Amino acid sequence: GAGVSQSPSNKVTEKGKDVELRCDPISGHTALYWYRQRLGQGLEFLIYFQGNSAPDKSGLPSDRFSAERTGESVSTLTIQRTQQEDSAVYLCASSLTRVWAKNIQYFGAGTRLSVL
């Protein structure tokens, strides 16, 4: 089936505005992850959803960042009162939850966020 789908692919916003990023995981993948990648840098973990368990939000950089997931499907990452340092590519990934497969993550193409 289809891979991980993210929208929008690009988002330009003004400082102080709120933005919402969307992720559609691979069907049947109950684990979902959000990452951030600043220009020229590696990946930075943000949040992990696993089925109906409480999400691991330990990577969220501030309380301006939040994420929700509807059941085992779509997830949205919301950034409130955006700042210029929020400019980055936001990547979503999904995986099976079996122990041996959990770290084989399939990534979307990302949303490139530019805060002016």
Added chain:
Amino acid sequence: DAKTTQPPSMDCAEGRAANLPCNHSTISGNEYVYWYRQIHSQGPQYIIHGLKNNETNEMASLIITEDRKSSTLILPHATLRDTAVYYCIALSNSGYALNFGKGTSLLVTP
């Protein structure tokens, strides 16, 4: 998760084998070595992983030293499409956060 160290960049001629090293001297017994790559403007792509035995799949081979302190990813016949940043990480089955560092930027030349 154990820290990994990779060279910042490497070149390889098209059709030759690309050997990408990774040091993970503090790896613990339950940590696997994972390799991902990221082609420009795309999301990361899983390549291969292993614990202590050498592994091979349709994309690459992974050679892990007997003491597990280092490993090498081998792309047997590199193509121009293999030009990408390659990331090596050590992660246990209880972990899941892929916190990549800078990785190795591989340039495959004609």
